[in-house]
Amino acid sequence: MLSLILVLTFGFSIPPHKAISTESNVRDITTTSSEVNKDELYKKIEAYHEQFKIDPIDAKVDRVWKAMPGYNGLGVDIKASYKNMKKSGKFDKSKVVYKEIPPNVHLEDLAPEPIYRGNPQKPMVAFLINVAWGNEYIPEILKVLNDHQIKATFFFDGSWVKKNPDLAKTIKDAEHEIGNHAYSHPDLQQRSEAETLEELQKTNDIIYETLGIKPRWFAPPSGSFNKVTIQVAARLDMKTILWTVDTVDWRKPETSGMVRRVVSEVENGSMVLMHPTKPTAEGIETMIMGIQDKGLKLGTVSELMSEKRIN
Known part of the structure; x- marks a missing residue:
């Protein structure tokens, strides 16, 4: 407009490169x-x-590993x-x-998907310990974890908590993380939405009544789930956790062979599935030392899913 006025009044204009300062x-x-x-x-x-x-890494849904944290x-x-x-x-x-x-992009920004591992750049491993039986092996597992100052994530079957409140409190008092493992060890792939909701909600209720904790993580029994399972867990503000490496300890493998295989397979972001069994009670200390020798830190699922860096 100023250029037009000058042209009309004085017969010249301001060249574009000399124009009045814009934003x-x-x-x-x-x-x-x-x-x-x-x-x-x-x-x-x-x-x-x-x-x-070092640039940050966004959370994403991977073609193979599904939801992965940033x-x-x-x-x-x-x-x-x-x-x-x-x-x-x-x-x-x-x-x-x-x-x-x-x-x-954060894990919370993603649509509900199962989680099989942490971020592959994070040098950390988490132990997932599913508890529905095996009480006799729990004290030894807790002792080893305590001796090495390691926290694991224990996923509790709701009916087990109801029958064993004192043992559940012992695990909680040792400051391990507590997750939901459904109530009656169901095959959730075959259950309706209403049945799945009842299994998960009932377990959350008994865990809260017994321990005062609301689980953030849900582990489907036997790894059996479908899309409805994931969505129901999300409605209850829980993310669904699977595993990267399986001890298959419930088959009672030879302890040293199980430990060698697990240690050889773990890497950045791995989650190791185990139960309170004789092979795990016997081998967990060697497993811990082998994983640490690979330069990997051990922590809970929450620590592994956190975006916080490992120095």
Whole structure:
């Protein structure tokens, strides 16, 4: 409009590249001004961040592994690092402050799908211990876990909790994570929506009444499920957990062979299925040490599903 007025009044116009500043021009001026104010130390820290930053990984639904959690990236907290070095005025790697960079897509953003593993970039493994029987082996398993300061996720059959409230409390008091394993060990693939809802809700109720806990994770008995199972669990604010590596301990395998196979198969993000059985009670310590020797940390399902980085 200004150009038109000048043409009509004085017979000339402002060339496009000399036009009055638009919003983008203002933004360019601000950026240039900011860059001028950065000293050499600040620029070195920025360059270090660009050189070493690790991009975050979004949660996704994988073709094979279904729902997979995201994983935080890592970068330099430029302002905090600059503050640490400003007094000396020199770049010092020991004074660099790092910060985790969250992904854009989280596990909670995905449609309900089963989860078979954690993020393959996270050097962590989780033990899934399904409990519907095998009371005699639980004390030894708890002792080994305690000796190695490891927390596992125990999935409780609801009817088992009703019959064994004191043992359920012992596991909870040892600060292990508690999940839902349905009420009567049903074949959920063959159950209706109403029957599935009753199995899961009844188990949640007995766990809450006994332990004061509302499970976040659900493990279908025998790994039997369908789309309805996943959706019912989601309605109850639970995600459905399967496994990456199976001990198959209920078949009573030879302990050392079972341990060797499991340790050879675990990798970043693996979830190992087991039960309170004689082979697991005998082999869990060797299994722990073998997994740790591979540079993998052991934690709960919640820790494995977390986007938090393992340093």
